[in-house]
Amino acid sequence: MTPDEVKQAIQGRLIVSCQASEGDTFHGPQLMSRFAAAAVAGGAAAIRANGPADVRAIRSVTTVPIIGIHKVRHHDGLVLITPSFESAKALVESGADMIAIDCTERGQQVGALGLISEIHAQLNVPVLADIADVEHATSALESGADFLLSTLRGHTEGTNHMRKFDRSFIEELVRTSRVPVIAEGWVSSPEEARQAIAAGALSVVVGTAITRPTEIARSFAVAIESEYTRRNALNYAIGIDLGGTQTKYGIVRSDGVLLFKSAVETPAKSGARALLDSLKRVIATATKRAVELGYEPAAIGVATAGWVEETGRVVYATDNLPGWTGTPIGEELALASDLPVAVENDANALAVGEKYFGAAISFDDFVCLTLGTGLGVGCYIGGVLNRGKHYLANQLGHIPLVANGVLCSCGVRGCLESYVNAAALIRYAGNSHSTAAQVIAAANAGDEKANAALRTLACHLARGCATLIALLDPQALILGGGLTENNPFLITVLFEELAKLVRPWEDRCLRIIPSQLGYYGGVLGAAALAFERVYSLEPNTS
Numbered sequence: 001m002t003p004d005e006v007k008q009a010i011q012g013r014l015i016v017s018c019q020a021s022e023g024d025t026f027h028g029p030q031l032m033s034r035f036a037a038a039a040v041a042g043g044a045a046a047i048r049a050n051g052p053a054d055v056r057a058i059r060s061v062t063t064v065p066i067i068g069i070h071k072v073r074h075h076d077g078l079v080l081i082t083p084s085f086e087s088a089k090a091l092v093e094s095g096a097d098m099i100a101i102d103c104t105e106r107g108q109q110v111g112a113l114g115l116i117s118e119i120h121a122q123l124n125v126p127v128l129a130d131i132a133d134v135e136h137a138t139s140a141l142e143s144g145a146d147f148l149l150s151t152l153r154g155h156t157e158g159t160n161h162m163r164k165f166d167r168s169f170i171e172e173l174v175r176t177s178r179v180p181v182i183a184e185g186w187v188s189s190p191e192e193a194r195q196a197i198a199a200g201a202l203s204v205v206v207g208t209a210i211t212r213p214t215e216i217a218r219s220f221a222v223a224i225e226s227e228y229t230r231r232n233a234l235n236y237a238i239g240i241d242l243g244g245t246q247t248k249y250g251i252v253r254s255d256g257v258l259l260f261k262s263a264v265e266t267p268a269k270s271g272a273r274a275l276l277d278s279l280k281r282v283i284a285t286a287t288k289r290a291v292e293l294g295y296e297p298a299a300i301g302v303a304t305a306g307w308v309e310e311t312g313r314v315v316y317a318t319d320n321l322p323g324w325t326g327t328p329i330g331e332e333l334a335l336a337s338d339l340p341v342a343v344e345n346d347a348n349a350l351a352v353g354e355k356y357f358g359a360a361i362s363f364d365d366f367v368c369l370t371l372g373t374g375l376g377v378g379c380y381i382g383g384v385l386n387r388g389k390h391y392l393a394n395q396l397g398h399i400p401l402v403a404n405g406v407l408c409s410c411g412v413r414g415c416l417e418s419y420v421n422a423a424a425l426i427r428y429a430g431n432s433h434s435t436a437a438q439v440i441a442a443a444n445a446g447d448e449k450a451n452a453a454l455r456t457l458a459c460h461l462a463r464g465c466a467t468l469i470a471l472l473d474p475q476a477l478i479l480g481g482g483l484t485e486n487n488p489f490l491i492t493v494l495f496e497e498l499a500k501l502v503r504p505w506e507d508r509c510l511r512i513i514p515s516q517l518g519y520y521g522g523v524l525g526a527a528a529l530a531f532e533r534v535y536s537l538e539p540n541t542s
């Protein structure tokens with residue numbers, strides 16, 4: 001074949017290098033010819049093969065062009081590619097259409113550049129120069145090489161640290177060469193092969209990634225084993241849930257087990273400094289306890305009332321925590337503890353907890369509602385925690401439900417929260433009970449008035465939920481908080497009411513389920529957040 005005919009045959013196509021060294025399971029001409037046949041069936045336009053025996057066997061099964069090479073162990077103990085005229089001649093006689101030779105310094109030392117013209121003159125086949133850098137390329141071109149191959153990049157003294165596909169090297173070769181450049185070496189995926197073509201290569205030689213089952217198996221095995229180890233390594237985090245009255249905290253294992261838990265009073269009205277000092281004391285106590293129990297916490301997660309930036313600074317907090325707005329919680333606690341700290345709005349943290357450890361493991365779109373003194377909402381949209389552009393999203397409690405209605409804690413009248421919180425339930429029951437839990441207990445005991453109060457609350461909640469269902473089309477609503485405890489009736493009525501308000505209803509297959517995280521859900525959520533930020537863990541869906 002002439003260089004032009006070769007170019008015609010291989011341009012824009014795959015070349016598969018079919019080689020197996022001695023000791024390899026697939027070593028031997030018979031097996032190599034099968035690999036070659038499989039490669040051609042898959043679209044290879046040419047084959048690169050080592051040694052006359054392999055070339056002859058491959059020639060007998062295919063008509064595509066064969067690049068012949070002969071790897072010979074040199075007296076320095078290292079392999080040289082086609083170092084002599086005799087080796088080139090034997091390859092051509094066995095059916096090779098062209099010859100590739102080592103044109104690096106080592107090849108040049110044994111006469112590679114002179115060999116180019118000798119092969120041209122006596123064997124009349126194209127010569128391909130296997131090179132490792134631009135200097136080799138230049139010498140090979142001056143000596144008449146017909147194609148350049150990047151084969152030996154990463155295999156010479158000067159380049160042996162470059163052991164991965166390097167698109168920029170191909171670009172550099174293409175820029176400096178007047179003959180076609182063929183990319184070879186370290187191409188491990190179709191994407192890298194595509195990049196080689198994008199870089200200007202005429203065609204791409206792929207070897208190991210196609211013809212070395214042992215190496216292919218190894219790459220899968222390593223990926224699987226390392227990810228499995230990473231995923232199943234047990235780590236520990238301190239989770240803290242800063243609420244308006246109590247600060248709950250604990251040590252959480254990365255599989256969601258709460259190993260230690262406790263709570264202190266929140267100095268809610270004493271300002272940011274006092275709140276931070278209280279958090280630091282909590283961290284010190286939890287750290288001490290962890291050491292006693294033999295765990296080493298790797299991160300801290302804090303769930304707090306208020307809305308929080310990714311950096312851990314409070315964007316906005318209500319008067320429940322005066323002075324909290326603007327506090328750089330994350331920065332302060334990281335400085336004090338020397339551990340990575342993740343901070344998040346408490347309702348968002350609960351949603352993270354449900355996603356990692358609770359009822360939402362298999363959901364990508366869900367909304368967590370916490371019904372207590374207020375209405376907390378956290379949600380995932382398409383598998384991502386929804387924070388909003390200014391970290392102020394999910395304030396479902398403050399959607400205006402009733403014109404000129406009850407005055408809300410936010411200062412606006414008629415917010416949903418004022419119709420579905422604990423105070424509302426006591427109000428609906430005629431103020432004859434002092435706590436929401438008492439109303440629920442009375443309803444469970446058959447008290448008609450308490451029952452009606454629960455129904456009223458559920459009807460209001462349904463109107464709010466209908467809004468977010470219409471907006472987000474979630475797979476599930478997950479209900480938690482004091483008002484949902486011991487209160488299955490709430491979910492029953494909410495479901496009935498939503499069926500009346502939402503269209504279409506059946507098609508949504510909406511599930512309404514109780515939270516599985518319990519009283520320390522905020523602590524678990526905060527820890528899940530810490531694990532997510534520190535280890536980039538993905539939810540365990542197995």
Ligand SMILES: [Zn+2]
Nearest residue numbers: 398408410415
């Ligand atoms: Zn409000």
